[in-house]
Amino acid sequence: MRLVDIAHARSGDKGDRADIGLFARNAADYAVIKREVTVQRIAEHFKGIAEGPVELWPLDNLWAIKIVLNGALQGNAARSLRSDNLGKCLAAALLRMEIET
Amino acid sequence: MKSVRIGAGLGFYGDAWAPIAATLERGEVQYIGSDHLSELTLAILQKDRMKDPTAGYTRDLVPMLTSLWPAARRQGVKFLLNAGGLNPQGAAAALSAEFSKRGWQAKIAVVSGDGVLDRLDELHASGDTLAHLDTGADIAEVRERxxxxxxxxxxxxxxxxxxxxxxxxxxxxxxxxxxxxxxxIHEFDWAWDDWQKLAQALTVGHLLECSGQGSGGNFNAYGGEHGWQSIPDYPHLGYPIAEVSANGTAVITKAPGTGGRVDFDTLRQQLLYEVHNPHRYVSPDVVLDMGTLALTDLGKDRVEVKGASGLPRTDTLKIVGGYADGWAGSATIGYCWPEAYRKAQATERIVRQLLDERKLDYEEIHTEYIGLDSLHGPLADTSRADELNEVYLRMVVRTPDKRLAEAFPRQIPWLGLSGPPTASGFSGIEPARALLGLWPTLARRELIESRITVTVTET
Incomplete structure (x- = not known):
């Protein structure tokens, strides 16, 4: 199963940091994403994009995980050579991740 | 019990104001807050101001308020806009001139003092290091640029x-x-150290500052009834409205009869947007901990928001500087089936070889294939790349030398007749693009705040 099947997400930018909010639809799915979505797995998933450390905060009150990818935007959106200079598609890229339920 | 209703204005320079007209007509708001400035917008405005010293504010301001003011005036709605950009006085002058021409009366206020470019040396000398907030680098590296x-x-x-x-x-x-x-804060006369109320106010502001993203726009969710297709009436999507009580509790909603959706899902996507540590979301007036927030879906496009925790504000204010950081040159060229991707890849190899042979030396050469991996980069699934109907090769180079950036796209056109077959859709010789580095840093609050000026003038 992939994250897209049980969660939704939005990404944004601040300087060289891309940030992603990942949201489960219910408590049971939240338990799954909290277990599966770890700093290490995120770092592996975004290899080649995030050059700095990954940070992660679970928010039980929102069934959500806040993820920050440091060094992910080639400096910042106005310095980046990528088409997706703002990292708008990184949330969708996260939803590709394979998970165990 | 008294409540205050505020509507969302623009979420960026270039956003649409038709949804604000709907809010004014049917949203029963007293205020509109309008955000015209992303981290990068000041770079655009800086270019405008270099050409014309009376420019430097966002040019959507005058047409937007000319269009919206008659309805706002009738309802007594006030506007707060950061459209002043690098020149709030210039913005006010342009707006006043337009209002006077039409015989409209309004009290227009200007807040300035945020610009610190010509004070950086002074701030540095008085003890603020102005080191890069993330890397700790010395500002001397970029000061001149x-x-x-x-x-x-x-x-x-x-x-x-x-x-x-x-x-x-x-x-x-x-x-x-x-x-x-x-x-x-004005309507409820909240104290500047009432951290819980200020934290609620910050939460409300954060939910409204990105226009349609707080009411179902850019709702990145999939799966039929739960997904983006379930958002009603995109063409008439309404911007969010906050209805706030004196105790700080807020209900986020939108104008009746507009498209979009305000529910637990659409709202929490916006709540965490561009937030880093959600337990320490720092604003100039309060530090917000989102870990205690409760979002309750009341149905019918209404979500109650309460429980924000506030921590005392910091002694520093954030500054973001922008500096010239080289040039980009780019070119895009398309290929069709059969073997579209292979032909595009061959062109990439040919171009790289020629750059080598011609000693055109770039700091970085970025390649992406539009239609295959330009948005997901290394995460894209390329397993079916052999059967693509079409694909575009996009190459971008980075260099400190503008002429070298301009030289890059000129290496491409001849390949239309002398390279791999079916080249089509060449983007042309695109002008070089100036790249911008950002410099986030901190300065002591009192050194900035002591220079803020406020003026109110009646047209």
């Missing part, structure tokens, strides 16, 4: 203008949420 530097001001000077009866408040750089916090 700095094009703008602005502090994020808080809500206090905006509240001052409202107390003086301002109808339209024009600012430069302020924290986006301050545009929404100010009316609440």
């Amino acid at each position: 700095m094009l703008f530097a602005n502090a994020y001001l808080g809500a206090r000077p905006l509240v001052d203008t409202l107390r003086q009866g301002a109808d339209i408040v024009l600012t430069g750089r302020v924290a986006d949420a301050a545009l929404f916090m100010a009316p609440l």
Whole structure:
């Protein structure tokens, strides 16, 4: 199963940091994403994009995980050579991740 | 019990204001807060100002308010806008001139003092290191190349203008949420150390500062009834509206009869947007912990928001500077089936070889294939790349030398007749693009705030 099947997400930018909010639809799915979505797995998933450390905060009150990818935007959106200079598609890229339920 | 209703204005320079007209007509709001400035917008405005010293504010301001003011005036709605950009006085002058021409009366306020480009040396000398907030690098590395530097001001000077009866408040750089916090602090007379109320106000501002993203726009969710297709009536999507009570509890909603959706899902996507540590979301006026927030879906596009925890504000304000950081040159060329991807890849190899042979030396050469991996990069699934109907090769180079950036796209056109077959859709010789580095840093609050000026003028 992939994250897209049980969660939704939005990404944004601040300087060289891309940030992603990942949201489960219910408590049971939240338990799954909290277990599966770890700093290490995120770092592996975004290899080649995030050059700095990954940070992660679970928010039980929102069934959500806040993820920050440091060094992910080639400096910042106005310095980046990528088409997706703002990292708008990184949330969708996260939803590709394979998970165990 | 008294409540205050605030509507979301623009979420960026270039956003649409038709949804604000719907809010004015049917949203029963008293205020509109409008955010025209992303981190990068000041770079655009800086270029405008270099060409014309009376420019430097966002040019959507005058047409937007010309269109919306008659309805706003009828309803007594006030506007707070950071459309002043690098030149809030210039923005006010342009707006006043237009209003005078039409015989419209309004009290227009200007908040300035956020611009610190010409004060960087002074701030540095007085003890602020101005080191890069993330890397710790010394500002001397980029000082000579700095094009703008602005502090994020808080809500206090905006509240001052409202107390003086301002109808339209024009600012430069302020924290986006301050545009929404100010009316609440003014109306409810909240104390500047009532951290819980300020934290609620910051939450409300954050939910409203990105226009349609707070009401179902860019709702990145999949799966039929739960997904993006379930958002009603995109063409008439309504921007979010906050209805806030004196105790700080808020209901987020939107104008009746508009498209979009305000529910637990659409709202929490916006709540965490561009937030880093959600337990320490720092604004000039308060530090917010989102870990105690409760979002309750009341149905019918209404979500109650309460429980924000506030921590005391910091002694520093954030500054973001922008500096010239080289040039980009780019070119795009398409290929069709059969073997579209292979032909595009061959062209990439040919171009790289020629750059080598011609000793065109670039800091970085970025390649992406539009239609295959330009948005997901190394995460894209390329397993079916052999059967693509078409694909575009996009190559971008980075260099400190503008002429070298301009030289890059000229290496491409001849391949149309002398390279791999079916080249089509060449983007042309695109002009070089100036790249911008950002310099986030901190300065002591009192050194910035002591220079803020507020003026209110009647047209």
